[in-house]
Amino acid sequence: MYKISVPVMNINVKRNGREKLVTELKRLDAERVFLALDTYELDEEKRRHIIEELQDNCEYLKAEGFEVGAWIWTFWIRGNTSFRCMRAIDGTEISEFMCPTDEKFVEFSTEYMKDIARTGVDIIMFDDDFRYGFLSGNMPACLCDEHIRHINEMTDSSLTREEIYDHIINGKPNKYRDAYLKANGDAFRSFACAARKAVNEVDPKIRMGSCACMSSWDVDGTDAAELARILAGDTKPFVRLIGAPYWAVNKSFGNSLQDVIELERMESTWTKSDDIEIFSEGDAYPRPRINCPASYVEGFDTALRAAGCTDGILKYGIDYWSNADYETGYARRHERNRKLYGEIEEMFGNKKSCGIRVYESMKKISSMVNPTAVNSSVNIQNLFFPIASRLLAYNTIPTTYEGDGVCGIVFDENARHIPLDIAKRGLILDISAAEILAERGIDVGIEKIGSAVGGNCEYFPYNGNNLLTYGTAVYDTVLKEGAEVLSYVETHLGNTPASFRYENAEGSRFFILNMNSRGGLTNLMMHYERSRQLAEQAKWISGNKLPAYVYGNPALYMQCKKNDSAMAVGLWNFFDDTVMDGEVKLDKAYSSIRFVNCSGRLEGDTVYLDDITPFAFAGFEVK
Numbered sequence: 001m002y003k004i005s006v007p008v009m010n011i012n013v014k015r016n017g018r019e020k021l022v023t024e025l026k027r028l029d030a031e032r033v034f035l036a037l038d039t040y041e042l043d044e045e046k047r048r049h050i051i052e053e054l055q056d057n058c059e060y061l062k063a064e065g066f067e068v069g070a071w072i073w074t075f076w077i078r079g080n081t082s083f084r085c086m087r088a089i090d091g092t093e094i095s096e097f098m099c100p101t102d103e104k105f106v107e108f109s110t111e112y113m114k115d116i117a118r119t120g121v122d123i124i125m126f127d128d129d130f131r132y133g134f135l136s137g138n139m140p141a142c143l144c145d146e147h148i149r150h151i152n153e154m155t156d157s158s159l160t161r162e163e164i165y166d167h168i169i170n171g172k173p174n175k176y177r178d179a180y181l182k183a184n185g186d187a188f189r190s191f192a193c194a195a196r197k198a199v200n201e202v203d204p205k206i207r208m209g210s211c212a213c214m215s216s217w218d219v220d221g222t223d224a225a226e227l228a229r230i231l232a233g234d235t236k237p238f239v240r241l242i243g244a245p246y247w248a249v250n251k252s253f254g255n256s257l258q259d260v261i262e263l264e265r266m267e268s269t270w271t272k273s274d275d276i277e278i279f280s281e282g283d284a285y286p287r288p289r290i291n292c293p294a295s296y297v298e299g300f301d302t303a304l305r306a307a308g309c310t311d312g313i314l315k316y317g318i319d320y321w322s323n324a325d326y327e328t329g330y331a332r333r334h335e336r337n338r339k340l341y342g343e344i345e346e347m348f349g350n351k352k353s354c355g356i357r358v359y360e361s362m363k364k365i366s367s368m369v370n371p372t373a374v375n376s377s378v379n380i381q382n383l384f385f386p387i388a389s390r391l392l393a394y395n396t397i398p399t400t401y402e403g404d405g406v407c408g409i410v411f412d413e414n415a416r417h418i419p420l421d422i423a424k425r426g427l428i429l430d431i432s433a434a435e436i437l438a439e440r441g442i443d444v445g446i447e448k449i450g451s452a453v454g455g456n457c458e459y460f461p462y463n464g465n466n467l468l469t470y471g472t473a474v475y476d477t478v479l480k481e482g483a484e485v486l487s488y489v490e491t492h493l494g495n496t497p498a499s500f501r502y503e504n505a506e507g508s509r510f511f512i513l514n515m516n517s518r519g520g521l522t523n524l525m526m527h528y529e530r531s532r533q534l535a536e537q538a539k540w541i542s543g544n545k546l547p548a549y550v551y552g553n554p555a556l557y558m559q560c561k562k563n564d565s566a567m568a569v570g571l572w573n574f575f576d577d578t579v580m581d582g583e584v585k586l587d588k589a590y591s592s593i594r595f596v597n598c599s600g601r602l603e604g605d606t607v608y609l610d611d612i613t614p615f616a617f618a619g620f621e622v623k
Helices: 010-016 018-027 044-063 103-117 145-155 161-169 175-200 224-232 245-250 257-271 294-307 329-348 380-384 387-394 412-416 431-439 528-542
Strands: 003-009 032-036 067-072 085-087 093-098 123-126 207-211 238-240 277-282 312-315 352-354 356-358 408-410 427-430 446-454 457-460 465-468 473-479 484-491 494-503 509-513 548-550 556-562 567-573 583-586 593-596 600-603 606-609 617-622
Touching: 003 010, 003 277, 010 018, 010 032, 010 044, 018 044, 018 329, 032 044, 032 123, 044 067, 044 103, 067 103, 103 123, 103 175, 123 238, 145 161, 145 175, 161 175, 175 207, 175 224, 207 224, 224 238, 224 257, 245 257, 245 294, 257 277, 257 294, 257 387, 257 556, 277 294, 294 312, 294 329, 294 556, 294 567, 294 617, 329 567, 329 593, 329 617, 356 387, 387 408, 387 427, 387 528, 412 431, 427 431, 427 528, 431 446, 431 509, 446 484, 473 484, 473 494, 484 528, 494 528, 509 528, 548 556, 548 567, 567 583, 593 600, 606 617
Parallel strands: 003 032, 003 312, 032 067, 067 123, 123 207, 207 238, 238 277, 277 312, 356 408, 408 427, 427 509
Antiparallel strands: 085 093, 352 556, 446 473, 457 465, 457 484, 484 494, 494 509, 548 583, 556 567, 567 617, 583 606, 593 617, 600 606
C-alpha cells in the first residue's frame, strides 16, 4: 500500500487553520502527518511552549484519524551554544551543527527526544542534517578534535588535521581514510543508540528514523539502512530517501527531474528490505507553486509509483507558512491524478524494471584513487551522484538497478567495484571507468590515456553530422588496433576520438565515451546522436535490443517493466516542448496494446503516440 505522509509546520497549525488543514490533508489522501519542529530551541520557556503546542496538535490530528509524527533537525542549533561544532575535513568550523561526539550535546538532544515522546506522537523523524556531507562547501565533516583523537587512536598515530585530510582526499586506499570513515560511523551509531534509548524510557513503541542524505551512504561511515535499524529499536525501521522535485527547479547539484527520480530508484535498491519502510522526498521547497510547480511533484510521484520501489511518499502538498486553504494547487492536482495513480500502479505492478543495468556502488570513497591519469581532483561528496543514469535518463534510455539488463553501464569509481565477470560481458564506459578496468587487467582497447583536450565540434562519420559541443574536453587517447572510432572531436592535436567501440580477444565488447563524467553531464552527452549511439551500441554489446526506445526528444524520461506476458512503458515529458508524433520502437512485434493517459496506435514493433505535452505522462502496455 502506497502511504502518503504530509509535513506541516507545528507552530503554524493553529494560526493557519486546523480545520482547513484537515480538509487539505484528506484531499491529499494523507495517512500520516509530520509536525515539523525546526531546530532545537535553547530557551527553556520557548521550548516548553513548542512541546505543549506539539502535544495539542498531536491530539487534534489523531482525533481526526491521522498517524502523527514529529520531525526535528538532528544536530542543528541556531545561536550561541557551548557545544562542540563539527569541523569540515579542511578545518572549517561548521558553526551551527553540533558534533555527535560531544557528550553534553547528546545529553541535551536525548532529553529533547524524551520531551517529544511524551506528547504522544507515533513516530519521530530526524531531518536532513543527520549527515557529515554538504554542510560546508565542498568538504564533508567531521575532523573536530575528538574525531582526530579517535582516528589517531585507531591507527596508533599522532597525525595532524592537515595530514589526515591529505590521506582522506589523496592517494590510494589507506588505513587513515578508513579510520576517518569508521570514526564518522561510530559517532552516528552511538548517537542513534542514545536517541533510541531515551525514547524507550518514555515509550518503546514510538518509531524513530531519519531522512537519508547524499552522504548517508558513504562519507558518513555508515548507511541509511543501518541507522534505520538502530533508531527503530523493536519497531519497524523506516527511511526517507534523498532527491526532491524542487532540486530540478534550480538544478541543485546538477540534477533535473528525471535525475532525482533515478537517484531515489538507486537508493531504494541499496535500502531494499522487507523490514524497512521506504518513502520518497516529494519536496516542493520552498513552496508555494510560484517557487516549485505542482507538475514537478506529480511527475516525481507518478514515476516512482511506476517504478514501485518505495512504500510511499513524503508529499509536501501544503505550504508551511500561509493559510491552509491558500495554496491548494498541489492538492488539486493530486485529486485530479488519483485515477491515474491507480492505473499506473495496476499497469506497472507485478513487473520488473528492464533496460540498461546501471552499476552504482554505495561505497566508493574507501577504495578511491586520486589522482589518476583521467581525474586530477575529486569532490568526494559528489561521488554519490550517478552520472551514468543521468546520461541514460536524459536520452530516453530505460534503466534498471537490478539483474543483468540489456547490457551494463559503469562510470568512474564504480569500475573498482564490479566483479570482473560482469566486465567480461561487455559494458558502456566513460574514460575513467575504462582506465580503472584496464588497471584491473581487462583489455578495453586503450594503449594510453593522455591529457584532456578541448574542441568545438563532435563529428560522426557514419552520416557526416557535425555537432557543436562548446569546447567540451575529450582525452588524448591512443587506441589499440581493432578499436573502431564512432565519432571524434577536432582538437589542436587533430581528430581525437570522442566515442569508440572495441571487442577484445576474449570476445568482450565495450562502448567507450572518451570523456570524464565526474563533472556531470556535458554537451557531449546530451544530443540525439548520443542517444542513438547508446541504443545501437547496447545491442552491439549484448545482441539484445532495448525494451523500448524513442529518438529525438530531450529529457523525455522512460521506464520499462516486464513480466512473462506483457511490457509496460511509461514516458514523462520533462521538457518544455511538446513531444509531437512520438515513435516508440519496441524490442519485438506485439499484437495488442492499451493506453493510459494518452492515445496512439500499435504497428508491429512500433507504437505511434499522439502529442505528449510538457510534464504530461503517457503510458501503454503491450502483449
